[in-house]
Amino acid sequence: MALEKTYDAGSVERRIAAEWEKRGAFAAGANAKSGTGSYCIMIPPPNVTGLLHMGHAFNNTIQDILVRRNRMRGLDVLWQPGQDHAGIATQMVVERELAEKGQPSRTELGREKFLQRVWDWKEESGGAIIQQLKRLGASCDWSRNRFTMDKGFHDAVLRVFVDLHRKGLIYRGKRLVNWDPHFETAISDLEVEQVETDGKLWRLRYPLENGEFYNHPVAWDDDGKPIEWQRRDYLVVATTRPETMLGDTGVAVHPEDERYRSLIGKTVRLPLCNRSIPIVADHHADPEKGAGAVKITPAHDFNDWEVGLRCGLKPINIMHTDASLKLTGNDEFLAGCEVSDEALELHGLDRYAARDRIVQLAETQGWLDGVDDDRHTVPHGDRSKVAVEPFLTDQWFVDAGKIVGPAIESVREGRTRILPAQFEKTYFSWLENIEPWCISRQLWWGHQIPVWYDEEGNQYCAASEAEASTMAGGKPLTRDPDVLDTWFSSGLWPIGTLGWPQPTPEYNRYFPTDVLVTGFDIIFFWVARMMMMQLAVVGKEPFHTVYVHALVRDEFGRKMSKSLGNVIDPIELIDKYGADAVRFTLASMAVMGRDLRLSEQRVKGYRNFATKIWNAARFVELNECRPDPDFDPSGVQSTVNQWIVGKVADTATSVDAALASYRFNDAAHTLYDFVWGGFCDWYVEFAKELFRSGDPAVVEETRSVTAWVLDQCLLLLHPFMPFVTEELWGREPRGKMLVHSDWPDLNANALTGSSSVKDIGWIIRLIEEIRSVRSQMRVPAGQRITLLQTELEDGFVRTLSANKELVFRLARISELRMTASVPTDAAVIAVEGGVFCLPLRGVIDVAAETARLEKSLNAINGEIRALRSRLANPGFLNNAPSEVLRETGLRLSSRDEEAAVLQAALNRFQAKG
RNA sequence: GGGCGCGUAGCUCAGUGGUAGAGCACUACGUUGACAUCGUAGGGGUCACUGGUUCGAACCCAGUCGCGCCCA
Numbered sequence: 001m002a003l004e005k006t007y008d009a010g011s012v013e014r015r016i017a018a019e020w021e022k023r024g025a026f027a028a029g030a031n032a033k034s035g036t037g038s039y040c041i042m043i044p045p046p047n048v049t050g051l052l053h054m055g056h057a058f059n060n061t062i063q064d065i066l067v068r069r070n071r072m073r074g075l076d077v078l079w080q081p082g083q084d085h086a087g088i089a090t091q092m093v094v095e096r097e098l099a100e101k102g103q104p105s106r107t108e109l110g111r112e113k114f115l116q117r118v119w120d121w122k123e124e125s126g127g128a129i130i131q132q133l134k135r136l137g138a139s140c141d142w143s144r145n146r147f148t149m150d151k152g153f154h155d156a157v158l159r160v161f162v163d164l165h166r167k168g169l170i171y172r173g174k175r176l177v178n179w180d181p182h183f184e185t186a187i188s189d190l191e192v193e194q195v196e197t198d199g200k201l202w203r204l205r206y207p208l209e210n211g212e213f214y215n216h217p218v219a220w221d222d223d224g225k226p227i228e229w230q231r232r233d234y235l236v237v238a239t240t241r242p243e244t245m246l247g248d249t250g251v252a253v254h255p256e257d258e259r260y261r262s263l264i265g266k267t268v269r270l271p272l273c274n275r276s277i278p279i280v281a282d283h284h285a286d287p288e289k290g291a292g293a294v295k296i297t298p299a300h301d302f303n304d305w306e307v308g309l310r311c312g313l314k315p316i317n318i319m320h321t322d323a324s325l326k327l328t329g330n331d332e333f334l335a336g337c338e339v340s341d342e343a344l345e346l347h348g349l350d351r352y353a354a355r356d357r358i359v360q361l362a363e364t365q366g367w368l369d370g371v372d373d374d375r376h377t378v379p380h381g382d383r384s385k386v387a388v389e390p391f392l393t394d395q396w397f398v399d400a401g402k403i404v405g406p407a408i409e410s411v412r413e414g415r416t417r418i419l420p421a422q423f424e425k426t427y428f429s430w431l432e433n434i435e436p437w438c439i440s441r442q443l444w445w446g447h448q449i450p451v452w453y454d455e456e457g458n459q460y461c462a463a464s465e466a467e468a469s470t471m472a473g474g475k476p477l478t479r480d481p482d483v484l485d486t487w488f489s490s491g492l493w494p495i496g497t498l499g500w501p502q503p504t505p506e507y508n509r510y511f512p513t514d515v516l517v518t519g520f521d522i523i524f525f526w527v528a529r530m531m532m533m534q535l536a537v538v539g540k541e542p543f544h545t546v547y548v549h550a551l552v553r554d555e556f557g558r559k560m561s562k563s564l565g566n567v568i569d570p571i572e573l574i575d576k577y578g579a580d581a582v583r584f585t586l587a588s589m590a591v592m593g594r595d596l597r598l599s600e601q602r603v604k605g606y607r608n609f610a611t612k613i614w615n616a617a618r619f620v621e622l623n624e625c626r627p628d629p630d631f632d633p634s635g636v637q638s639t640v641n642q643w644i645v646g647k648v649a650d651t652a653t654s655v656d657a658a659l660a661s662y663r664f665n666d667a668a669h670t671l672y673d674f675v676w677g678g679f680c681d682w683y684v685e686f687a688k689e690l691f692r693s694g695d696p697a698v699v700e701e702t703r704s705v706t707a708w709v710l711d712q713c714l715l716l717l718h719p720f721m722p723f724v725t726e727e728l729w730g731r732e733p734r735g736k737m738l739v740h741s742d743w744p745d746l747n748a749n750a751l752t753g754s755s756s757v758k759d760i761g762w763i764i765r766l767i768e769e770i771r772s773v774r775s776q777m778r779v780p781a782g783q784r785i786t787l788l789q790t791e792l793e794d795g796f797v798r799t800l801s802a803n804k805e806l807v808f809r810l811a812r813i814s815e816l817r818m819t820a821s822v823p824t825d826a827a828v829i830a831v832e833g834g835v836f837c838l839p840l841r842g843v844i845d846v847a848a849e850t851a852r853l854e855k856s857l858n859a860i861n862g863e864i865r866a867l868r869s870r871l872a873n874p875g876f877l878n879n880a881p882s883e884v885l886r887e888t889g890l891r892l893s894s895r896d897e898e899a900a901v902l903q904a905a906l907n908r909f910q911a912k913g
Numbered sequence: 914g915g916g917c918g919c920g921u922a923g924c925u926c927a928g929u930g931g932u933a934g935a936g937c938a939c940u941a942c943g944u945u946g947a948c949a950u951c952g953u954a955g956g957g958g959u960c961a962c963u964g965g966u967u968c969g970a971a972c973c974c975a976g977u978c979g980c981g982c983c984c985a
Binding site: 003005006007194377422423425426429430433520521551588589591593594595596597598599601602604605606607608609610611612614615616617618619620621622623665666669672673680681684685688689768771772774775776778780781782783809810812863866867870873874875876877878879880881883884887888891 | 915916917918919924925926927931932935936937938941942943944945946947948950951952953954955967968969981982983984985
């Protein structure tokens, strides 16, 4: 059955995907040749709640290109797929669903029942992205799909926790952490986003105790010396967060701030609760900012926590976990205070309501000194989007500073390479300043921390309750209710998916893995932690190369976001244009280190490319070109066929070089240019003439070559456009599917050595010149005309006569005649080694031809001037490499010849006019 | 404030010292049974600016302007 005129991606993709699946084409080790090495990529596991977005499409296209090529090269390939349990995100989705359906809430259900609901949800809806990745053509070994809460993976996570705990690298401590009041859990530094916000800076007056006063400067002379003072019995503190004032345990001034020097060591009385708090000297107070004195709330501010430690100020927590004020029954707060009734009414108020009320009280009670507009950054939870609260709680931490060393050294010493290299700086700057990593989360969905407590509060860290119980001598135990940060488990993705700690064959064969392909936004979250954890646990780098790709933006350069409504759904694009077009678009734009702007136009263009390949295959089929299993590209006889064989070899070499250096865009452009520009535009047109030649040997060879070239195109394109290539490959009976066929290994030097490259290049330029003149002289497209040869070097005479029919066909020439001189009314064509002309009596437009000649001549003369001056420059002659010198000389003489021809032609026209 | 990056054709972008490129868009013309999702030809650029290094700079260096991202 003949091929349709256009390629129907939709039906083909489904059929091909099913065929790959049926044959287990992507299984680990499929197509591996004995004696070759392994090649392993770990997919960055998408969230189980996730749907495929352009970032995933890009990320996985790149991985698939690497994986498919190496599978074709016969390596033992594993592309390990899986999904992340995504603690907060998943818990949020299920809680929302419960609320929407009017079902009992998480807390009403209780932990066990709620977790069962999450698992149910995962079974029902958690596989969506896998199906979407299959639509994209991702050739993961789906039979090995892993989930970060699978039994085996869970065991690995607990084992690592226990191991690090025993080594003292994980500890529990009461620390100030970033608290998300919406989800009511601690989050890590990385999950905090700084959001610039227009706010206020309030100045509050805290009265000095014991009748103290001081003189505050209010006027200065030209040299900035104070000349006028105000006697004050209060101290003005500036704050952006008045709602935390009830937790103040001190006021700090800069030790060298003259204004306040006399006050250091004295006390102020905190309004509303009448707590007596000291004035301390600390560098944290900035004399330039606000009033120069700053209230210290160690339990609700990271800087203040540090000041508290330095100056011995105790932290007082005045908030509930939802960031409402906690005053009543808060012994810590009440100790040493005489709390006013107004203050006690603040109990239970949300932090922002409390802020308003406190400012109002300050105003009415006369201790509001003033208020200024102030733009500052406010930390927000990256999931909840609410302001996070520094909050004092007991949490588990990884002592990251103790395990970071090897992760830094690996990259510094090149055992793991980050591409593009500028991201190494990002990596280093974070790791070199690493803080303890808060890994406990007050959630239910996740790996529950493997620590049990007895009634006295002693800790027993063990991989199972039974083990903990033994350690505790059978005392009744309760388990720590918290779960681990999701990134703690994804940090173990490389070893965890391969069956560690069991010595599985997969672990032995594929670890360390090869390349990690990921977005720059998770270098800290994931890449750095995988490095640290794998090195800490098994002592090896998890991969030798990290390819960091950029962000996919919309065509105007904006980040795709739901709120902007500019999100392009890759599945919609695939439906419309086919997965191959989407993949090729992404690959062709994958320049290292630069964001890519995706426009639908571009995808459409590559859809057309798929159609182009399809039609080239149609041509091949209609002309009965069948692949010859014994075909030897080095034995080809005819010039045109030698030429295309050489081009194929060059293309394969360039594609290999580009892919070896992760230049996916170069590889894609090379292929596009060859397939469309070389094979379709020129070779297919030449082949039509060869088929017509009537020489059975030439026809036979051309058929074999044409089929071979198409096959090479399919092979080389397959990693980029797997579906259309596989479909076309399957048109012929073959031993293997394309996905398992051998990647081209051509010796370019042997195949491009002949003179055919030069000969056909010359023929192509001649055809282009003739076409250009015809078009500009407005010769009707269908009209065949005579080509006159006036001068031509012997070598080119032979080239022309051997390929005359090609020129006749492609330039619409009826005959070739020799002539001694250029006739009048002829357009002149100067080519390397000779001069041709086209007699165009009655057709030629003298003005147009004059203009054409002048334009060419101008350009050439400009170049000649530049070349002459360069060759007249002693500096150039003395310093330029001989190669450049020689080329420049050659170029000048050939331009001189051309200029002479064109000038002569122009003179004739002008003499005539 | 610190760091990283970007500024090349109308648009989106390649281009690591030796003749400024591609795709799209635009204009004109449609011939040859693979393809109109096509073909042929054409127009279009002070490579942000200033200075330096060099025989030679889009490319290297310094500064300026504009834009983006990350960290504090």
